[in-house]
Amino acid sequence: MELLLKLADDAFFSSFPAVGFAMLFNVPRRFLPYCALAGAVGHCFRTLLMQFLSVPIEWATFMAAALIGIMTIMFAKRHLAPPLLYGVAAIIPMIPGSYAYNTVIALVELAAHSEVRPDVLNQVVLNGVKTVFILGALSVGLAMPSLVYYRTRPII
């Protein structure tokens, strides 16, 4: 029950960033609900994998992005619109914002001291590596359907 509540909360709040960023990219209004749906399902799936099956965040992100890739191709075929139109907005809720932020803060802190402090350096490397890997997982996961299945023919 608690897990279900958490997932519902997750899905609800991750649909806002998807729509907000879709509007920033000027996605036409009739496609906005689909961006929200893809964003909500993707983030919800990632939370499920991480909390329930305790998959590491990088792999969970990769699988969620691949799921979004498959979903957006289905949408794209139905509406005859490019799949990235939905895809990029839908993965926005999974962007590793706080990792990236912590990396930068630690980096600036590193520069503020006169000698290298191991605990701060630790923060830089740890958060930085997480950020890069999650970003890579997102974009490669999203491209997965066209790399594996639509190798020689156009999607629409």
Next chain:
Amino acid sequence: MYADTQNDITRQVVRAAQLLLAYGAESDLVEELSQRLGQALGLASVELSISSNSLVLTSLVHGRCVTTTRRIRQHGINMAVVCELQRICLLTEKGLYGPNDVRKRLAHIHPRTYPNWVLIPSVALSCGSFCHLSGGDAAACFITFLAAAVGMYVRLAMAAKHFNVLVNFAVTAFVTSVLAQVGFMYPLTATPRLAVAASVLMLVPGFPMINAISDMVKGHMNVGIARWGQATLMTVASVIGITIAMQLGGLLK
């Protein structure tokens, strides 16, 4: 096919490719759509050479080549334009559109954007949701919402005045994180750090980054690296803004 007809069709195709690149489509899509559009209009083949800020296109009919170059100026991401061009290509392929219809529809493409009074609240709400998703409490989410709304206003105002995008990002990041630091000054929230982190997330260059990796994975190395460089510069610009704001707020002792 007469030479005049070939010239005309080539112009339509290169116009479509130019619009696609200027409004942020990935290179693979640009190449695919312009080749399909050209062949649907009767060209034997269309070859493209895409670089980060220009485009060379050659069309071939009956052994006669027409080559033309276009300069690309980035206009920011507009998916409505990309979607419209995709539709024109598909309708032409189905035989519903001839060269004249394509010309008419291309001339009618206007990059429409959402009005500011819709964009500002929805982006602010997105940042508030980011804060909630990463575990912030209600007060932190509210601070994030306000800071992001002001930041988004600054960003749109500066974009309207045609400031360089990097300057724009640095100033926006500065304003946003100065405002979001209010949680550190007063004991309003238990998670002030998350409010600052979430409110600057509206500056994440999501589309350039995804486009960059997508281009590089699909073999358009030079365009991909150029886009990656652009995305990195945008991130660095916002980092500079955040750093100045934090030193002003005394967060880095």
